[in-house]
Amino acid sequence: MVQKRKILNLILNCVAIAALASCDLASGKEIATKNYNIEIPLIEISENDSLLTINRNGIFLKEGIPYSGYLVSYSPDGNLESRKGYLNGRLEGNWTTYFSNGKVETIRSYRNGEKHGNHYGFYENGQMKFSYHFENGFSQGTHKTWYANGQLSTEMNYKDGYELGAQKVWRPDGKLRSNYVVRENGRRYGMLGLKRCAKIDSESGDIDKYKGSLK
Numbered sequence: 001m002v003q004k005r006k007i008l009n010l011i012l013n014c015v016a017i018a019a020l021a022s023c024d025l026a027s028g029k030e031i032a033t034k035n036y037n038i039e040i041p042l043i044e045i046s047e048n049d050s051l052l053t054i055n056r057n058g059i060f061l062k063e064g065i066p067y068s069g070y071l072v073s074y075s076p077d078g079n080l081e082s083r084k085g086y087l088n089g090r091l092e093g094n095w096t097t098y099f100s101n102g103k104v105e106t107i108r109s110y111r112n113g114e115k116h117g118n119h120y121g122f123y124e125n126g127q128m129k130f131s132y133h134f135e136n137g138f139s140q141g142t143h144k145t146w147y148a149n150g151q152l153s154t155e156m157n158y159k160d161g162y163e164l165g166a167q168k169v170w171r172p173d174g175k176l177r178s179n180y181v182v183r184e185n186g187r188r189y190g191m192l193g194l195k196r197c198a199k200i201d202s203e204s205g206d207i208d209k210y211k212g213s214l215k
Contacts, residue, residue, distance in 0.1 A: 138160055
């Protein structure tokens with residue numbers, strides 16, 4: 001019974017991911033999602049498999065050999081919770097997580113173990129929670145987050161991992177909390193309104209490269 005439920009969940013969630021790739025739930029705009037997992041063998045094993053180990057370089061091994069395939073996890077009642085691709089022991093392609101009701105919670109794209117491509121998060125009601133883009137592990141382009149009611153929360157712009165250009169943060173009521181511009185020299189101008197999460201050198205004003213939070 002549990003095995004049949006796992007197969008059904010896999011089919012339903014593949015359909016759900018395909019649907020999400022065709023439209024942006026927050027704006028109705030097309031999402032440009034590149035599929036990086038075409039080389040990953042269609043093999044699935046539990047992420048708790050006793051034959052899996054991790055070496056000192058963070059490479060996933062199965063019986064001593066770098067693993068290529070998918071690692072999956074299920075809840076005690078048989079619902080799919082997570083499915084992530086690996087190629088030669090490193091994260092590759094999509095890492096997808098699910099709510100207990102089977103809806104997609106996050107979709108994150110990887111290449112050679114680094115964040116690469118589009119990352120999307122959703123609230124349980126299907127409302128978009130975040131939309132990020134990475135290249136070779138670093139933030140690139142516009143990153144957006146939303147409140148559960150659909151109100152835009154942040155709109156931050158990055159180039160090669162650094163904040164660059166217009167940066168905006170809104171309160172839940174829609175009022176601007178922060179509105180500033182970051183120049184090429186790393187200096188910020190405008191209404192800051194909050195502290196930056198990354199470290200800022202107090203003398204040089206240099207900002208550490210930002211790789212984005214997991215959530």
